[in-house]
Amino acid sequence: MKNAAAVSYIRQLCCLGLGGQIIMPELLRALHAFIPSASNMFHWADANYQMSNTYCENSALYSLYPQYLKEFYNSKEVHIYKVGFSEAMRIGHGWGNSERLGPDFLSGELFNELFRPNDIRCGIEATIWENGRGLGSIVLNRGPGEKPFSDVDEMRLRSLIPYIAHGLRGTRDLRGEMAPSGESGTLIVDSQDKIVQFCPEGKRLLLLAMHFGRIARDAPSLDSPALKRLSANLRGILRGRLQPVPMLRQQHALGEFVFRAYPLGSDAQPNGSIAVVIERHEPLPLKLMRNMSTLPLTARQREVCLLLSYGYSHSMIAQRMHISKHTVTDYVRKIYDKLDVNGHEQLMKKLVAITIH
Template sequence: MKRAADLARLRTLASMGLTAEAFIPALLEALHDIIPSDRNLFDWTDAQGQLIRYYFEGTVDHEINQHYFENFHNTREAEVMPAFHDAVMGRAMVHSADQLDRPEFFRSALYNEIWRPQRLHTRTEAIVRGARGEPLGSLVLYRGPGERKFTRAEEALLAQIAPYVARGLQAPSAEFAQAEYVPRRGRRAIVCLDDAGTLVHLSPEALKILLLAHGGVTPDSAARVPQREDFPTLTALWQQHQRAAGSSPQGPMLTVDNAWGRFTFESCALKSLARGPDARAMLHVTVQHHEPMDVALRRALDGLALTPAQKEVCLLLRTGHSQAEIAALLGVSATTVADHVRKIYSRLDVHSVQELSSLILRLAA
């Protein structure tokens, strides 16, 4: 029963009309409750199996990325595991954790120079393909040192999940500029520039959020030493800061909307307490990543003790549909919808659509 509910949850997520860029982070997060893992990754590929861009849960380390793409990607990695291109273009849908569970892998340069510094120890991988069999990407689930490897049953479940990933990637999406957004806790970065406009401090998540705000994480962008000039939004803030010349205590703010979500950049000038040549002012920039409201609402509902059908009724009630309209949309009787509403109100201790909507919005925010 739980597996059916998990797959229904992914089916709904894949049908929400999200951009592929908003769908993948929501999917990777949802997978943790279905197949427990430490961190998840999705690699987008072209039809020839070449890596285009990727989204990885966790920090982006440009030094590790540079080392990997220069020395291992599609080259030395083939010494101990299928090369990326071969894995994507091969016939297998799932690459089992058993492939890497041997001494040669754990002694390899790939493991000790790329995996180990990121606390990655074992993985299972599903190749996601379109309706004509063309590769869309690679979905990888990782576990860290001391964690058990993925079981055959988990890998069989991953194979069942792959078609839903393909559906979400290929589903028509709404125009992101018209979406409603909510700030996501944990997706907040801090950047500091010195008095010459040079990047001098980045919080752990900052590089990834900056890359997403400027189009995404690619093999090239993730492997470069981060510089202000690579990020036009930071450059625009720096230029505005220079023109303001301390005339306002609060620095300029900019908002960027793209397929990954909304990014708000807020700046503030920092005055040094040091004296003499060490007294260097800095520009402090906070970047907040906002996700689509629909994703936040879905996450909030997933945390409630409701059946999948009741969660769908909640969303439809919140968007203003009457019970009769909900019955028609879901293909059930009006009596069934009324029974769902009664149970929803009882379990959540609410007494009206307005109270229900307010509760869901509070949880989402």
């Protein structure tokens, strides 16, 4: 995705009205095409300027927060960053670019105890500011051997602040249709219902499903009542009992997490190990936005597709976009021609079915 297309996509994403938590995974993913980085993260601020929640692309970083909050948050970090998180939320700017922090940053405890072991060499930060207060802080990281962030990178990130602030304020009702985000992972549970093995994505999704919505002041636990219920249901079925289907849905601000349990091994023993597959589902508009970014559609055509997915009629789309109904019909006809589909149902199926790697 070229820079112009990347920033256009980010702006559109922030204008969906869905709210900051539900768009954050996609927003951080999209930023890689605009400003290359190894991993991105976002920290939310509450009404008292305190850090209230976080989302990290690199799930290993979640385990650092208990130490960070205990030893550095609004204390030692002031000497390193020249400003603490809460003060940055009050005044509207944080530490900016780690390259300007000088040698004390690389020789300090924060870098050597938390960042270096997790392959973070440098970063840039922007405080998301609106109506005289900070809403949160977005951070982009690069690893050892990667080019440090430039002033241009920092300027690009700061140019997005008004759009990200707008995106954080969205309040659209999320009870509509959900679609698989493409994120899935697997855990292996033993006969005692303890997790004995997991892929990185499985661990990440379990942590997000269980712990998102609060900042971790203690080491996040993988002990999940949901997994125990799944295990009990599946083992009961394998013993011939009437039990609920071993599938659970858990929904919160990051979307819907779907857990499914299956016996591991061809003999399907009730006391055997179990594989638990976790998928994250997201609001359909997010999936459509991401998929449409790969198609030869103009910005206006993408907007028409999105409104069609909401169930808008041609007349309603015309009113929403301040154009004539005839123009909407022309847009729809050209969309059908470009994507080689014959109607609304085929269009929606095609837009949802695209897989992006």
